[in-house]
Amino acid sequence: MNTTKSFIRGTGAYLPQRVLSNDDLAQMVDTSDQWIRDRTGIQQRHIAAEGELTSDLAVASAKEALKNSGLVPADVDLIVLATTTPDQTFPATATAVQSKLGITGGAAFDVQAVCSGFLFALATADSMLRQGLFSTALVIGAETFTRILDWSDRSTCVLFGDGSGAAVLQAAPGAENEGVIAHHIRTDGAKSDLLYVDGGVSSTGTIGHVRMQGNQVFRHAVTNISSAIETVLEQTGYTIADVDWFVPHQANQRILSGVAKRLGLDDEKVVSTVSHHGNTSAASIPLALHTAISDGRIKKGDLVLSEAMGGGFSWGASLFRL
Ligand code: UT7
Numbered sequence: 001m002n003t004t005k006s007f008i009r010g011t012g013a014y015l016p017q018r019v020l021s022n023d024d025l026a027q028m029v030d031t032s033d034q035w036i037r038d039r040t041g042i043q044q045r046h047i048a049a050e051g052e053l054t055s056d057l058a059v060a061s062a063k064e065a066l067k068n069s070g071l072v073p074a075d076v077d078l079i080v081l082a083t084t085t086p087d088q089t090f091p092a093t094a095t096a097v098q099s100k101l102g103i104t105g106g107a108a109f110d111v112q113a114v115c116s117g118f119l120f121a122l123a124t125a126d127s128m129l130r131q132g133l134f135s136t137a138l139v140i141g142a143e144t145f146t147r148i149l150d151w152s153d154r155s156t157c158v159l160f161g162d163g164s165g166a167a168v169l170q171a172a173p174g175a176e177n178e179g180v181i182a183h184h185i186r187t188d189g190a191k192s193d194l195l196y197v198d199g200g201v202s203s204t205g206t207i208g209h210v211r212m213q214g215n216q217v218f219r220h221a222v223t224n225i226s227s228a229i230e231t232v233l234e235q236t237g238y239t240i241a242d243v244d245w246f247v248p249h250q251a252n253q254r255i256l257s258g259v260a261k262r263l264g265l266d267d268e269k270v271v272s273t274v275s276h277h278g279n280t281s282a283a284s285i286p287l288a289l290h291t292a293i294s295d296g297r298i299k300k301g302d303l304v305l306s307e308a309m310g311g312g313f314s315w316g317a318s319l320f321r322l
Contacts, residue, residue, distance in 0.1 A: 005174030006129040006137075008322060009071065012064025013165045013290040014057050015046040015277055022158070029154040036158050041253025045161025045278035048144045053087045055096035057164035058142035061286070062101060065166040071136065076168075077106030078134035080125045082117025082141045082282035084311075085148060086110060089201055097140065106134060114195075115249050115310025116185070117141055117282030118165070119318050123183040129171040140166040141282035148197055150209035159251075160210070161278035165286020178321055184231040185316035191220065195311040221251070221309040222258045228317035229263060229307055236319060238303070240264055243319075245298050249308035250274035250284035259307065271297070281310065298322055 021044050022033035036042055048057065058081055066072060081094035094108035113120040118141035125137040142164035149157045169180070194216045199208015225248075233239060240263050248256050250273055260270045271292040273284075280287060285306055292298045302322050309315040 002173040002175055004130050004132060004171050005179035006126045006169045006171055007174065007179040008320060009168045009170050010065050010067070010069030011165065011167045011286060011290040011293055012061040012066070012068060013163070013287045014060035014064070015163045016048040016052060016057065018047045018049060019044050020047050025158050028151060029157060031154045031158055039254070040159060041272070041274050042159065042278045043275045045146070046163055047146050048162040052144070054083050054085050054142045054144045055087050055093050055100060057144065057162065058093065058097045058140045058166070059100045061142065061164040061166040062097060062138050062140055065138065065168045069168040071168060073101040073103050075136050076101070076103055076138050078125060078128060078137035079103070079106070079108035080111055080121040080137060080139050081108070082111045082113065082121040083143055084112060084114045084117065084281055085144045093142070113187070113310065113314040114312060115251060115279065115281045115284070116308040116312070116314040116316050117310070118285040119183065119306060119308050119316040120185055120314070122180065122318055123185050123316070125169050126180045126183070129169060132171070135171050137169040138166055139169050140164065141284070141286050143281045143283050145281045148207060148210050153209070155214055156210050156212050159279050161280050163277050163280040163283040163287055165283050165290050167286055167289070180318070180320040182232050182236045182319045183316060184228045184235070186228065187312045187314045189312065191313040192311070194220070195313070218252070218255060220313060221255050222262065224313065224315040225259050225307045225309050225317070226262050228315055229305065232305070232317045232319050238319065242303055243269065243305045244302035245269055245271060245292060245304045247271045247285060247289050247292065247304055247306045249310070250277070250288055251279045293322070
């Protein structure tokens with residue numbers, strides 16, 4: 001039976017021009033290319049230029065996503081932007097994107113779930129489209145995450161980068177196994193002290209820097225992600241063997257591989273871009289998705305499983321068909 005579903009019509013991505021290598025970082029803190037590669041799989045990250053804002057990154061990826069969808073900005077009536085590094089405290093960065101794209105109608109707002117942000121934004125936009133509130137959404141993950149790094153803290157500054165990825169989601173009649181199929185999103189505020197920023201508007205009045213107990217986060221990540229994936233599969237009746245592509249949040253190659261191994265997923269089905277751009281927080285899933293669509297790996301009709309885990313803790317999994 002056909003109902004209103006949401007469909008991914010096209011994707012886009014943007015990485016700032018400047019690249020910072022592991023060797024560059026070894027000049028700044030006590031680290032090495034070898035340590036970073038062995039522990040994380042990261043080889044380089046991109047850094048936004050001075051004056052280049054999260055909204056600029058978002059607009060660049062959104063334009064490409066619209067082009068690849070065969071749509072124009074005037075078709076968009078919803079923008080959900082996942083970011084942890086907004087242009088300003090308010091208004092929402094999504095409204096800057098709306099204005100820069102010349103969109104005058106509809107609604108635009110931000111979602112804050114750190115590295116899980118894209119999946120939270122996708123679930124939000126999908127629900128609104130299926131309810132008939134809007135017809136065409138830009139779902140964007142965009143970060144200038146390097147602006148909240150403490151460049152003297154080697155345990156965090158080597159991990160993150162800047163970037164943006166976007167998907168155009170459109171409502172249309174569809175069957176249960178078409179388009180966006182299922183989500184499972186969760187948070188646990190009691191674990192917030194393991195990954196957080198030590199500043200904020202109402203606490204310190206400063207922007208603050210990322211603080212993380214990496215090995216603790218790592219431990220929780222594999223468990224929470226695996227359980228979210230199992231829930232999504234159980235909800236929908238699919239098995240891991242049905243999944244054509246696994247597009248995880250790109251935090252650490254060891255987490256990606258650990259989850260894939262635990263689930264029994266073939267390595268060839270795992271899309272990994274972490275070596276190229278590091279952890280770009282909310283941008284990492286759409287960046288990886290766009291990469292694998294552009295290079296022809298993910299094709300129309302393929303079943304894609306995605307997952308993320310981040311500060312909050314927040315985590316989730318999504319299942320969709322291209
Ligand atoms: O996307 C949001 C979610 N975040 C994540 O998913 C991050 C999850 N965590 C991780 O990816 C890993 O825990 C890290 C990559 C952050 C760290 O790897 P680890 O294997 O868990 O290392 P560790 O924190 O247990 O540290 C091991 C050693 C320590 O030295 P000692 O105490 O053994 O002498 C650290 O001080 O590595 C040291 N270390 C470094 N050494 C060289 C920490 N950072 C560095 C560094 N270079 N950059």
